[in-house]
Amino acid sequence: MLLTGGEILIEALKDQGVDTIFGYPGGVVLPIYDALYDADINHILVRHEQAAAHAADGYARATGRCGVCLSTSGPGATNMVTGIANAMMDSVPMVALTGQVATPLLGRDSFQEADITGITMPITKHNFLVRDVNDLARTIKEAFHIATTGRPGPVLVDIPRDVSGNKTKYEDPGPVFKRGYHPHNEAKPEQVLAAAKAIAAARRPVIYAGGGIINSGASPELQKLAEMIMAPVATTLMGLGGFPGDHALAVGMLGMHGSKYANYAIYESDLLIAVGVRFDDRVTGKVESFAPDAKVIHIDIDPAEMGKNVRVDIPMAGDVKTVLGQILEVLEVRPDPHWDEKVQAWKREYPLDFHKEGMKPQAIIREICDLAGDKAWIATEVGQNQMWTAQYYTFTRPRSFITSGGLGTMGFGFPAAIGVQVGCPDELVFDIAGDGSIQMNIQELATAVNYELPVNVAILNNSFLGMVRQWQELFYNKRYSHTELKNPEFVKVAEAYGAEGLKITENAGIRPALEQAIASSKPVFLDFVIDREENVMPMVPPGAAINKMIG
Amino acid sequence: MGNTLTVLVENNPGVLARVAGMFSRRGYNIDSLSVSTTDDPRISRMTIVVQGDEAVLQQVTRQLRKLVDVINVQDITKEPHVHRELILVKVNGDTTVRAEIMQIVEIFRARIIDVSQDSLIVEATGDAGKINAIEDALKHFGLREMVRTGKIALLRGGVTAVEYEEE
Numbered sequence: 001m002l003l004t005g006g007e008i009l010i011e012a013l014k015d016q017g018v019d020t021i022f023g024y025p026g027g028v029v030l031p032i033y034d035a036l037y038d039a040d041i042n043h044i045l046v047r048h049e050q051a052a053a054h055a056a057d058g059y060a061r062a063t064g065r066c067g068v069c070l071s072t073s074g075p076g077a078t079n080m081v082t083g084i085a086n087a088m089m090d091s092v093p094m095v096a097l098t099g100q101v102a103t104p105l106l107g108r109d110s111f112q113e114a115d116i117t118g119i120t121m122p123i124t125k126h127n128f129l130v131r132d133v134n135d136l137a138r139t140i141k142e143a144f145h146i147a148t149t150g151r152p153g154p155v156l157v158d159i160p161r162d163v164s165g166n167k168t169k170y171e172d173p174g175p176v177f178k179r180g181y182h183p184h185n186e187a188k189p190e191q192v193l194a195a196a197k198a199i200a201a202a203r204r205p206v207i208y209a210g211g212g213i214i215n216s217g218a219s220p221e222l223q224k225l226a227e228m229i230m231a232p233v234a235t236t237l238m239g240l241g242g243f244p245g246d247h248a249l250a251v252g253m254l255g256m257h258g259s260k261y262a263n264y265a266i267y268e269s270d271l272l273i274a275v276g277v278r279f280d281d282r283v284t285g286k287v288e289s290f291a292p293d294a295k296v297i298h299i300d301i302d303p304a305e306m307g308k309n310v311r312v313d314i315p316m317a318g319d320v321k322t323v324l325g326q327i328l329e330v331l332e333v334r335p336d337p338h339w340d341e342k343v344q345a346w347k348r349e350y351p352l353d354f355h356k357e358g359m360k361p362q363a364i365i366r367e368i369c370d371l372a373g374d375k376a377w378i379a380t381e382v383g384q385n386q387m388w389t390a391q392y393y394t395f396t397r398p399r400s401f402i403t404s405g406g407l408g409t410m411g412f413g414f415p416a417a418i419g420v421q422v423g424c425p426d427e428l429v430f431d432i433a434g435d436g437s438i439q440m441n442i443q444e445l446a447t448a449v450n451y452e453l454p455v456n457v458a459i460l461n462n463s464f465l466g467m468v469r470q471w472q473e474l475f476y477n478k479r480y481s482h483t484e485l486k487n488p489e490f491v492k493v494a495e496a497y498g499a500e501g502l503k504i505t506e507n508a509g510i511r512p513a514l515e516q517a518i519a520s521s522k523p524v525f526l527d528f529v530i531d532r533e534e535n536v537m538p539m540v541p542p543g544a545a546i547n548k549m550i551g
Numbered sequence: 552m553g554n555t556l557t558v559l560v561e562n563n564p565g566v567l568a569r570v571a572g573m574f575s576r577r578g579y580n581i582d583s584l585s586v587s588t589t590d591d592p593r594i595s596r597m598t599i600v601v602q603g604d605e606a607v608l609q610q611v612t613r614q615l616r617k618l619v620d621v622i623n624v625q626d627i628t629k630e631p632h633v634h635r636e637l638i639l640v641k642v643n644g645d646t647t648v649r650a651e652i653m654q655i656v657e658i659f660r661a662r663i664i665d666v667s668q669d670s671l672i673v674e675a676t677g678d679a680g681k682i683n684a685i686e687d688a689l690k691h692f693g694l695r696e697m698v699r700t701g702k703i704a705l706l707r708g709g710v711t712a713v714e715y716e717e718e
Binding site for chain 1 (some may be wrong): 560561564565568569572573576606609610613614616617618619620621622623
């Protein structure tokens with residue numbers, strides 16, 4: 001039987017186990033949408049293509065499965081660009097499907113034509129332009145293979161109008177073989193021995209753990225290693241939840257807004273075990289003073305990360321879970337309790353804390369954590385809301401924290417939370433937002449209401465672009481250039497869309513409002529009117545050494 | 552002194568843009584790049600000469616390997632290999648200087664492949680040093696235009712790019 005390209009796409013997606021797509025229709029994807037009309041696939045109609053990409057991203061992060069988003073050509077495709085770049089920076093498995101003008105019209109500046117494979121070349125793991133319907137099934141299979149194996153990432157497949165409209169037979173394309181694509185898995189035995197030797201010799205080891213722990217499912221191995229060698233575990237923003245935040249060896253987040261004790265431990269360490277991380281500048285601060293006396297073991301799936309930003313003594317390219325397992329197999333240690341005592345003393349001496357009087361965002365986040373605890377899935381936007389959440393919410397489960405790390409995309413959290421709720425329909429989902437960020441994808445209220453997704457949005461409303469204002473306060477002489485926001489009444493906005501809205505102006509109202517939101521079966525906007533000039537502290541000033549924190 | 556990379560890539564549309572884009576966005580400098588098909592029509596071969604210390608070279612190599620369409624990358628700078636460039640030079644040359652030019656051509660074992668009333672086209676192959684030298688030698692006659700291919704290279708002996716062990 002002959003199928004259209006659109007129908008073949010659906011079959012190929014189902015063969016990949018896809019049951020959910022986030023998308024937005026348009027002219028050149030009509031054959032695909034026609035096939036979706038009676039397909040056994042759940043299509044979530046967003047209100048802006050950027051949200052389709054972010055929702056697929058959130059869905060992927062929460063479920064560990066590949067996210068799928070779909071848009072039309074030209075503006076539909078370019079609207080997804082930010083979402084694709086976001087997934088690339090945070091290594092999220094995603095397949096982005098875009099319509100394209102028919103092949104005879106390619107390259108003629110046709111209506112709604114944009115060279116989306118050209119545009120997304122540097123922000124995808126790989127991309128394809130399908131020129132023949134007979135190549136479609138194999139291309140889709142390759143796209144999923146590349147997106148989900150090795151270091152995960154977004155893969156874009158551009159499908160011209162005639163390719164999705166033409167007919168051919170659908171056949172399973174057989175095994176995928178790409179000559180140039182061989183993800184690393186195991187580390188070399190000599191590296192494993194070198195690492196085990198370095199760990200055994202270390203007096204002040206620190207584990208610096210990132211998103212690779214979560215992508216690889218390596219939390220049990222990480223915990224075992226940490227306990228064996230009694231090393232403090234500092235997590236990156238992407239790594240939060242990869243190691244239980246309430247564990248005695250947890251020192252929370254490191255870097256620019258990390259805890260003082262995490263940064264001190266890094267600074268004084270004699271062995272840095274960097275696992276599933278990429279030495280981002282927001283983590284290292286001034287590179288020369290990042291763990292200056294430490295030997296560095298770097299374990300990561302991506303060989304290109306070794307030595308990219310810092311010198312590495314023992315590079316171990318491979319799957320994090322596998323490599324940690326290899327090390328654990330040969331490791332023999334007698335840990336030195338003095339180091340842990342020193343770290344615990346720092347924890348007591350420099351705790352994360354804030355002044356309690358007034359309406360404090362940190363208190364709101366602690367309250368959400370108390371109420372929802374380790375059951376909830378927490379997305380954030382970007383800025384102060386994100387950093388306070390990273391600091392004051394105790395994450396104990398991998399995948400429970402969904403945030404835009406590398407790209408720092410305002411407007412990510414809400415559509416991502418929608419994606420999380422779609423992937424985990426019976427779970428409690430929060431987006432912790434700022435009043436600036438939430439307005440970057442506020443139209444997704446319609447999606448949440450449309451599909452009855454009871455996402456709770458806690459807006460930490462200071463009528464500022466808070467993080468930018470904070471930098472203006474600290475480094476630009478309090479010249480608040482274009483960072484003050486005149487906001488709408490968020491309660492009314494929510495209600496206009498058919499969601500619930502609550503405005504909270506004093507501390508006594510925090511808990512009841514949260515309880516009401518959690519109990520509600522509707523999406524809820526919680527407008528928390530917080531102290532306007534609260535800062536995220538402590539902080540490593542840009543370009544400073546990691547141990548020179550202010551606040 | 553540049554480092555010579557031999558890169559085998561899938562002969563897909565856009566593969567040159569992928570490679571060139573990686574170099575430009577990560578700030579690596581290409582001295583020369585030459586691309587052509589191989590005996591296998593599905594595979595193209597690039598010879599890339601790139602500046603940088605060992606750390607840069609390592610990053611370039613790894614970032615290249617990360618591209619899905621890149622099959623194989625070798626840094627052959629320190630391996631025994633033969634390498635050549637081709638130059639075509641259109642040089643001013645009426646009858647009064649032709650003999651002199653032909654002498655230079657002879658010395659460099661180059662060839663004259665076209666001639667008009669007042670100009671000649673000289674073709675030469677060799678390593679970069681020889682090509683530079685012949686360019687210099689012809690310069691004072693007045694170069695009208697010239698084109699160089701950039702370096703191409705093969706490992707000496709029976710080893711081929713595909714069989715060659717990676718790091």
